[in-house]
Amino acid sequence: MKPRNEFEKLVVASNGELTAIGSKAVEWAIRNAVKHITFRTSEHKCTCGDCGEKFEYKGKGKSVRCPHCGHRLQVTDTLKRKHQEKSYFSTLEVIGGLQVQKVFLLTAIYCKGEPMDFYYDEVCRLWLNVKGQGAVTSRLRAMGYYQDSFCFASPIELRNMSDVHLVISDTYTYPYYSVLPELRRNGMKGKLPDCHPFELMKALLADHRMETMMKAGDYKAVEYFIYHLLDLHTCWLSYKVTSRHHYQIEDFGTWCDTIRLLERSGKDIHNAKYVCPTNLKAEHDHWLKKANAIERKRRDMERMEKAKAHEAEFYKNKSCYFGIVISDEDIEISVLDSLEAYEEEGSKMKHCVFQCEYYAKTDSVILSAHDHSGNRIETVEFSLSQGKVVQSRGVCNSNTEYHDRIIRLVNENAYRFMEARRASA
Ligand SMILES: [Zn+2]
Secondary structure: OOOOOHHHHHHHHHHHHOOOOOHHHHHHHHHHOOOOEEEEOOOOEEEEOOOOOEEEOOOOOOEEEOOOOOOEEEEEEOOOOEEEEEEEEEEEEEEOOEEEEEEEEEEEEEEOOOOOEEEEEEEEEEEEOOOOOEEEEEOOEOOOOOOOOEOOOOOOEEEOOOHHHHHHOOOEEOOOOOOOHHHHHOOOOOOOOOOOHHHHHHHHHHOHHHHHHHHOOOHHHHHHHHHOHHHHHHHHHHHHHHHHOOOOOOOHHHHHHHHHHHHHOOOOOOOHHHHOOOOHHHHHHHHHHHHHHHHHHHHHHHHHHHHHOOHHHHHHHHHHHOOOEEEOOOEEEEEOOOHHHHHHHHHHHOOOOOOOOHHHOOOEEEEEEEEOOOOEEEEEEEEOOOOEEEEEEOHHHOOOOOHHHHHHHHHHOHHHHHHHHHHHO
């Protein structure tokens, strides 16, 4: 790909100047980026993957130190003789006034009885200037099933940035790094937070909030907000309140959710009383219930408002059936005669007779079947065109023991609906 602007020209020039990675960085990556194992067989005989020497380990621990080379190893119960580990790692360098994150793929090969072997290859470089412009120079991506396979014979040259580049660069970073003076000034020095290095650098150049959190040494906040920018927008002022009150946020996900719930519940999210809870989980659950109740109420009001638009028509079409009551010794079935009656029936019976606007259906009359003390049993839909019941439903759309009896009763009285309609015509 040809450079399209001054920045990309500079990237291409600097890309040609980069030198090979130092052996110290590779040593660090081998120790920190890949898993180290010991092959253990059922007789508890261990073989160190790193040095190839043998030792005994009967313990239950997940890891053990090799008595020969002193390396910490993960105990792997296996009869296999070969094992391979792969991991990406990266370094941060400055060249030609540009920041670059170089991404490598490291492969460690463990053969039982032999010292570990490894190889590594550079995959891509993510470039950034002080203005926050980004570019990537990379090997060619190989087409195929795996998104992150690259042709290692192809040159590292300017290419279009893809999600794959961003995913693989979210990886271990060599702690001896160099960054642009502007990044140092904005708080990037010493130990790095455990998050995407490139995204962190971009954010540090563009967003004073990241700078504030980095300088305050609140790495937990940085690590969370780098991946949740929307939460940062919503919760930033609340976050500032917590840091003024020296409140430690243990679980950022739950805390941000709580802030959203407080906002939905109409509470002041800049008030320490709300944003610095002693029991976050309990507070979260409390405001979740509140916010849901408010939401339900709002929806109900909206629905009723919408229903009111049909009210005149509803009375015009349905009032001739009001007053029809069908009963036997146990059951009484009566026509629902107002929008409020539909709403109550729907909410008490937990079904959709109101939400689905049955009151507006011109072909249907809705009846409520209850016992003689008024306890609801089922809700009945009677079709005027078919002259019979088309459905009858109990709580949550279940059927009750009275189901067949209710349908029979209403169908036997179908003529009363026809008479009522004739009388009103
Ligand atoms: Zn060893």
